[in-house]
Amino acid sequence: MKTAVLIFSEEYIKVTKGMFVVWRNHASEASKKCRVDVLLNNEHWAANEITQELGTNSNIILQQLPFKMPNTLCNEIFSWCEKYRILRTGRTALGQCLNLIISPVIMIYLVFRLRQLNPSAVYSHNGGWPAGTLCRWIILAAFLARIPKRILIIHNYPNPVKNEVLRVLFSPIRLIQARMMDLCATSIVTVSDSARTSLEGVIFNRPVVRIHNGIPLSAISPHITADIPALNWEPSAAVAGFVGSLYPTKGPHVLLDAFKFVDLSCELALLGPADPVYLKLLQHKASLCPNKVVFLGFHSDVDAFMQKIDILVVPSIAFESFGMVILEAMKHKKPVICSDFGGMKEVVESGVTGLVVPAGNDLALANAITVLLSDADLRNRMGMAGYQRVSELFTSEKMTAQYDELLN
Numbered sequence: 091m092k093t094a095v096l097i098f099s100e101e102y103i104k105v106t107k108g109m110f111v112v113w114r115n116h117a118s119e120a121s122k123k124c125r126v127d128v129l130l131n132n133e134h135w136a137a138n139e140i141t142q143e144l145g146t147n148s149n150i151i152l153q154q155l156p157f158k159m160p161n162t163l164c165n166e167i168f169s170w171c172e173k174y175r176i177l178r179t180g181r182t183a184l185g186q187c188l189n190l191i192i193s194p195v196i197m198i199y200l201v202f203r204l205r206q207l208n209p210s211a212v213y214s215h216n217g218g219w220p221a222g223t224l225c226r227w228i229i230l231a232a233f234l235a236r237i238p239k240r241i242l243i244i245h246n247y248p249n250p251v252k253n254e255v256l257r258v259l260f261s262p263i264r265l266i267q268a269r270m271m272d273l274c275a276t277s278i279v280t281v282s283d284s285a286r287t288s289l290e291g292v293i294f295n296r297p298v299v300r301i302h303n304g305i306p307l308s309a310i311s312p313h314i315t316a317d318i319p320a321l322n323w324e325p326s327a328a329v330a331g332f333v334g335s336l337y338p339t340k341g342p343h344v345l346l347d348a349f350k351f352v353d354l355s356c357e358l359a360l361l362g363p364a365d366p367v368y369l370k371l372l373q374h375k376a377s378l379c380p381n382k383v384v385f386l387g388f389h390s391d392v393d394a395f396m397q398k399i400d401i402l403v404v405p406s407i408a409f410e411s412f413g414m415v416i417l418e419a420m421k422h423k424k425p426v427i428c429s430d431f432g433g434m435k436e437v438v439e440s441g442v443t444g445l446v447v448p449a450g451n452d453l454a455l456a457n458a459i460t461v462l463l464s465d466a467d468l469r470n471r472m473g474m475a476g477y478q479r480v481s482e483l484f485t486s487e488k489m490t491a492q493y494d495e496l497l498n
Contacts (some may be wrong), residue, residue, distance in 0.1 A: 332403055
């Protein structure tokens, strides 16, 4: 079977699996119709994981670039600079300069590689904007290699530059980057209407296509391998669950502040990796709650966790353009409480599949948790409505079909 599409992704640190899950689902679904090449940057954190999950699929060819980016090598060589802010800033600047110096060589390689593979389309799954350098360069290389369709998929909001001096310095660079994508990409896509508003007419001088993310609807994820250890936790009462990296933007501190006001007998369980310093703050807040709070750490089998909780709470206060974990909860017929930040309110239908509360409002969040945990019938109705909603609007089949439409 001839290679039909190439899916590219560039990530370095495993902070969240949201984008990984999307392009994995995209590759898996697309492979039912054609051959798919998955190309990753050399340093991609998910290289081993994706090999285990999709390596047996004969229609998917998994590859990594044979080189590290100059800024990565610079970070490795000058790792001792990490302790000093000024030196760390200088190291970053040096790495970016080296990227630009070596960029013609990398571009020649990418063009040659794409001509060898000769896909009909390149899908570049990018984080925020401008995010991954290679995610943009692969679109430019596809343009130079005359690949018919070149699709840039942006999974999050533009990365803000808070420092005024840096904002002035970076503005011309970001403008050039955006105009280059305006020229070279046949389609620019993002994952929610909220994210599209931040990109269309603000960053790009062209329409941005919105394609919601999707997941497979099998009861258990087909990507879970047998060697994953069991989730060693059994709840002692009705459970409000949280899934995700324990970082401030995800709002777990808001959730714990809210849980102090939840009086009925229940439990709060948080599943996900944590920043050690931030975790200490969360543990202190947990000690002030009248009900049990458990920190379960990282575990790959999210399905097992979803089966044990009664509601999912997603209290994000920043950078939540969609919320993939919401789909996982809806697949398991669990109602969802989320904040009204970003694209989450496009997924959760408030009052039908769950409740939407103001971002950062701990009292409103506490009230929503109390309402759902105290009413099993309401939870069941919302859970069933959520499953119906994800079945109709947010499947990986529907997502991939919309990506396919961009090839016409």
